[in-house]
Amino acid sequence: MKAKQWVLKKQFQGNPKSSDVGIKEISLPNLKDGEVMIECLAISVDPYQRLFVKNAKPGDVMYGEQVAKVIESKNADYPVGAHVTTFAGWTTHAVVPGDKLVKVPEYPPDVPIGLALGLLGMTGLTAYYGLLKVGELKEGETVYVNAAAGAVGTVVGQLAKLKGCKVIGSAGSDDKVKYLKTELGFDEAFNYKTIPDMPTFEQTLKRLAPKGIDVFFENVGGLAFRAVLDQMNVDGRVALCGAISSYNSTDKFTPSIPSIGEPMTMKGLRITGFTGWAYSAKDKNNDGLKEMIKWVQEDKLKYPGHNFKGFENCFKAFLSLFTGDNIGKVLVTI
Ligand SMILES: NC(=O)c1ccc[n+]([C@@H]2O[C@H](COP(=O)([O-])OP(=O)(O)OC[C@H]3O[C@@H](n4cnc5c(N)ncnc54)[C@H](OP(=O)(O)O)[C@@H]3O)[C@@H](O)[C@H]2O)c1
Structure with missing residues (x-):
């Protein structure tokens, strides 16, 4: 299986530029026990990624969270078809061990899965x-x-x-x-x-x-x-x-x-x-998430989003955070 990835070519100096990053194609390895292969559904672009790049080096995959579907599995907890979130970076596909995956809980009908990266993420x-x-x-x-x-x-x-x-x-x-x-x-x-x-x-x-x-x-x-x-x-x-x-x-x-x-x-x-x-990690019962899901079910929270379509638009989506083009959560749907 081939994957496309956004990689850093050069450290950002000041405002990030399109020449600082690029897309490369790689071949993914075969699965080992405990691993799954995921196909990305949507990638989250976030301001913190600008900060993380300060500690990245050329060749590194752009850091970030995505919501994805399991398409091959050697992990019984994550069968084919399961929806997960994971910090696999800006990549179309990836091989990920089970301990780096989080299951997306059952959402109420009509609630988009991308919310796992926004309002419910x-x-x-x-x-x-x-x-x-x-x-x-x-x-x-x-x-x-x-x-x-x-x-x-x-x-x-x-x-x-x-x-x-x-x-x-x-x-x-x-x-x-x-x-x-x-x-x-x-x-x-x-x-x-x-x-x-x-x-x-x-x-x-x-x-x-x-x-x-x-x-x-x-x-x-x-x-x-x-x-x-x-x-x-x-x-x-x-x-x-x-x-x-x-x-x-x-x-x-x-x-x-x-x-x-x-x-x-x-x-x-x-x-x-x-x-x-840090606060999510301390909330062992996921009380925060449960309360937010309840409010969504009760129609008490709106979730405006700014969607970019297509993997090739990840960087454009990222830049929009700094020009302020967005209302609500910026996502790239693949
Ligand atoms: N502590 C945490 O765990 C955590 C988690 C998520 C986000 N954050 C932080 O929360 C903040 C918002 O993040 P977000 O994900 O919700 O992004 P966002 O607000 O959806 O997008 C960034 C917004 O910041 C504004 N902005 C950009 N450059 C600016 C500048 N130079 N001066 C003033 N405003 C500027 C723009 O809106 P305007 O049109 O209003 O300028 C832009 O739409 C960021 O500082 C982010 O790092 C922290």
Whole structure:
């Protein structure tokens, strides 16, 4: 069996370029006991892959998770036809040992299997654990989330509404702002690209959250991080999920966040970095996933997605995360 793979040709310098990657074809080995051969159904492209490339070398397969179908098996737990998720990378087919596979649970009818990579996968659960466990969100509180129209942000906003909270989101276009308010029920939303400076950013938040912010779900980083802290209430929590604005930076020592000591100390704020993976691993009973599936069954969560069709579009899909073309989870269906 032949497989196509996206491989790194050259380390990214600044913004990733199409000349940094390429597609190669390989022959897969025969199966050993315990292994299965999978055929990819959809590949997840995610901002963290930009970070992982910093530790990759030319020739490495682009890292990432996919949902796949077992097409050959020497593992009784994963018979032919089983649906699995696995971190096989950007590859059309792969030989994978059973301990690197996760079974996709039975979804309610009409729920697409791609959700195993989005709302019911890493991104959705990152929103769930980040908001409810790290952010310790309580009913009636006010949440601010940036990159609000993206894979994680769209879930954060909807969960905040489910928990009876006020939610404010920022995103990079008027269309996204409209979507957040009319389709996802955000109480307030604004286009950060139309805000000329940080004092105006602060005034905007003050106007939209007159009672202050209790939980800041941080996806973006940069100067605005400091501006948000001044709008937070005493005992506020920052769930530091990501900092996409810095991922293509070539200088990690250039300060982009001014001193945060004053609001942190005076308001007793807590900033907690976290990964969805770490919290998922601790959730031995999969309570988070079970609750999310229940909400999908009850029609309480929408799952906007931005689908690219065809394996050859993986890199294009990846770049869209940095140009902000997407609403919801970006997937490549094969
Ligand atoms: N901690 C974890 O376990 C975990 C898991 C998943 C994701 N994350 C993090 O969560 C964040 C969102 O990830 P996602 O998968 O949901 O991606 P996403 O939000 O679907 O896509 C990325 C979005 O970020 C915004 N963006 C891109 N470059 C930007 C820049 N320079 N300045 C401001 N905004 C920019 C764009 O939206 P706009 O139109 O709003 O600019 C873009 O649509 C990322 O920081 C990611 O690393 C963390």
